[in-house]
Amino acid sequence: MNTQIAGTDAPQAQRSALAAQARRQGIQNSRWLLVPAIAAVGLLFVLPLTRMLQLSLFDPGFTLKHYMEFLGSTTYLRVMLNTVLLALNVTLICLLLGYPAAYAINSTSPRTRRLFLIPVMLPYLTSLMVRTYAWMVLLGAHGLVNGFFSLFGLGPYQLINNSLGVYIGMVHVLLPLMILPICNTMQSIDLRLVQAAEGLGATRGQAFVRVFAPLSLPGVVAGSCLVFIIALGFFVTPALLGALENMTVSMLIENQVGVALNWAFAAAIGMVLLLATMATLAIATLVLKGVGRTMAFGGVRLIGSV
């Protein structure tokens, strides 16, 4: 990149050498900018997690009894199963609702797109407690939803303190996390490909299924992965909107730490949850890699192209 600047005396070769040197130095020095962040994450994240692992395995000597207690109890395994099923269902619902929403948002012009993203960003930015409390108000026997039904002589229905309430609350919180990655991916899809397919004789439906949808897959995987993982660890919403039988693993953990004071046991359950999370992430990354390899364009990897 040679920029001829009028009025300078230094010869061009020297100038570009300086620029190249600055660039190299910049690259050399830049990596040290990561040190503070790495130190912070190391001390305040990796260290506590390691200590948690230690807590779960040493009580005081090495023991697997807490893991055995959790994995060996039908009650607790049921809680784990319920949690996984809940997360899967929520992810599916978010996908079914979020994909059309992302598609519609994406099909507008960039200007209106920002407008349409407000109803997505605003809930996302609003406090989780406020959102969950709003649902507690809306779904009650005399809440707004039942009030609406009563206008038609229907209801009142049991919408809260059961699985339905938990699903509604969780889907509401997690939808933005599904919509945003999908929308992001869709934005970078080259529409000329779709147009080309249609030009070659494909119907709109075919063009969508065979060209557009596969190109949007990385966003779908990223969104689903994110939603699933966060749903797995959900705590506030099931606690406030659910019944006894809707207990999730994270509620169990909170109970063990805050009420029963079984730190070691809680740590063991936490490690199991963490492993489930990492497994999900690993699977998603593999899927994405496979998807990325077979796609020439439009791929956005989960961690981003670094």
Next chain:
Amino acid sequence: MGTGITRRDALKTIVAGAGALAAPAIVRGQASIKGTGEVRVASLGGSFEDAQNKGVFEPFEKESGIKVKIIAYTGPSQVVAQERTGNIEWDCILMSKAAMLSLNKQGYLEKIDYDRIDKKDLGGLPQGMAHPYGVPNILFSRGICYNTKAIPVADHPKTWAEVWDTKKFPGQRSLGAFSGSLTPDLEFALLADGVPIDKLYPLDIDRAFKSLDGIRPSVAKFWTTGAMSPQMLTDGQISCGSAYINRIGDLIASGAPVAYEWNQGEIQNNYWCILKGAKNYDNAMKLMAFATSPVAQAGFSTYTLMGPANSHAFELLSKDRAAMLPSAPENLKKQFIYDDEWWAANRDAVQKRWDQWAISK
């Protein structure tokens, strides 16, 4: 029979009670409770805390000059957590006897210096109730409560068997769950199943859970804090269930369509305790001495339907107000006393059983 208390009645007795207190009452040993600094008290929030404020803490602050600082209390596990980490943030709490026994077993409470409490007040406490690590202070009831819009006062459930009868009294219920120091309504389940009220303890756990199975489909939510069932009753989510009668009393006074029934109610005692290593032991003892005095006891019982432990407090309460309290003779004889010792011994086993039962539907 004094079962459905109308709003006017409640207001009348509160005014009468306040009138009784307006007469100058000398706090015994007043000079000895003066001090400086603060005392940190954990309280349960809501109308309970309001009553504590008006009846006990504010008068105490005036008399002693010690500031009372209130923090939210959700269970004895918070105490354990503080003791374990050496981070003692509270000085004293009013807690259930079961919680006190359990915490004391682990050595987390300070010994009470009974010399600092007025001898006459101690004499007013029921025989054998005073404990080396806790001063008995109030008693309150958990019992049948219902929504007056869904169930008329004239024909309301008077026994737990009737609460279990969803045909006669349609609508949803709410019963207590395990949470912190709160124990589930196994006693009520047994009463509903026909166990005589004087033969409740030791509890037949299997029978209790079987009885709960019967009512579970109609239970909207098992409440985990004292505020929940009154809330559900007030907004009509449930037609009847178990709740703390003092909270229902407070709601009635503010016009909510709710009412309660003393029959087959459960009486519990709460004790003032001081945490081991509490910073303000002296101030805490002063607060407890004051809280045991008739003025504070009567004051507290004026603002909420909880009975004083100190019988001398009845001298300061109007007859009408006294008749509304759980410890009034006519009310007392219909209820049973919660067995803290049994629960302290069997809690863990029941908890495991409860977890199993809760998750399976």
Next chain:
Amino acid sequence: MKIPRQTPLLVWIIAGLVLFFLVFPIFVVVPISFSAANYLQFPPRTLSLRWYDAYFGAHGWIEATVLSFEIAAVVAVLATILGTAAAFGIVRSDFPMKKAVYGALLSPLIVPSIITAIALYFLFAPLHLVGSFWGFVLAHTILALPLVLVVVTASLRGFDMTLERAALSLGAAPWMALRRVTLRIIAPGIATGALLAFLASFDEVVVAIFLAGTDAVTLPKKIWDGVWLEITPVIAAASTVVIALTIALFVALEVMRRRAENITGIALH
């Protein structure tokens, strides 16, 4: 070039319903906060400001709000500094483990917050950091850092390096080029990151439940306690305050972004 596309009506209907579903519940709490009744009643029969009175009066609501604000402000600063530096480190450097490091820095975002919460609780308890201002700041910074990192990295990657090089070749010192060219241009990205960090801390509830203490109760934790101990509309009043704050910050961000676009003439993400 925009290629006209025809989105089927059904898709628009679903999208419309979804967007309505997302936004509507948030505004439900606002009328409740003006209710005169002392229990949840929707729609409210009579109106009153008593709950705002209660909110601004006793019981620690204002203290909780101020504390949340203070913590969030410090967290925003710390997370932005650490995150922006890290973003430069990621985008401008190259070393074998870079992707792994990037992933590691993002991990607090992905690990379920309950795990982070108890892990930090176990670590902080013996250090007496539970119930302390700095305990909260440290915990929230670690949760906010990945947000800043992602946003600033995206911004930086979209930044045209030739501008910086032009400044360098004009004789500017590297630091000056950075300050006057690069940072100015990616400022909206940094601001977005800071905003997300602020809100992440202000709204954070799960960690707050574990790290709260007598004197250190954040607003979300107070709402959480309120829901269990005392379900009066004062919570609705507190929630309305939070919503108003969120909207205000959101609008501020939009205004900032639009101004930056006008100045630089570059359309920014």
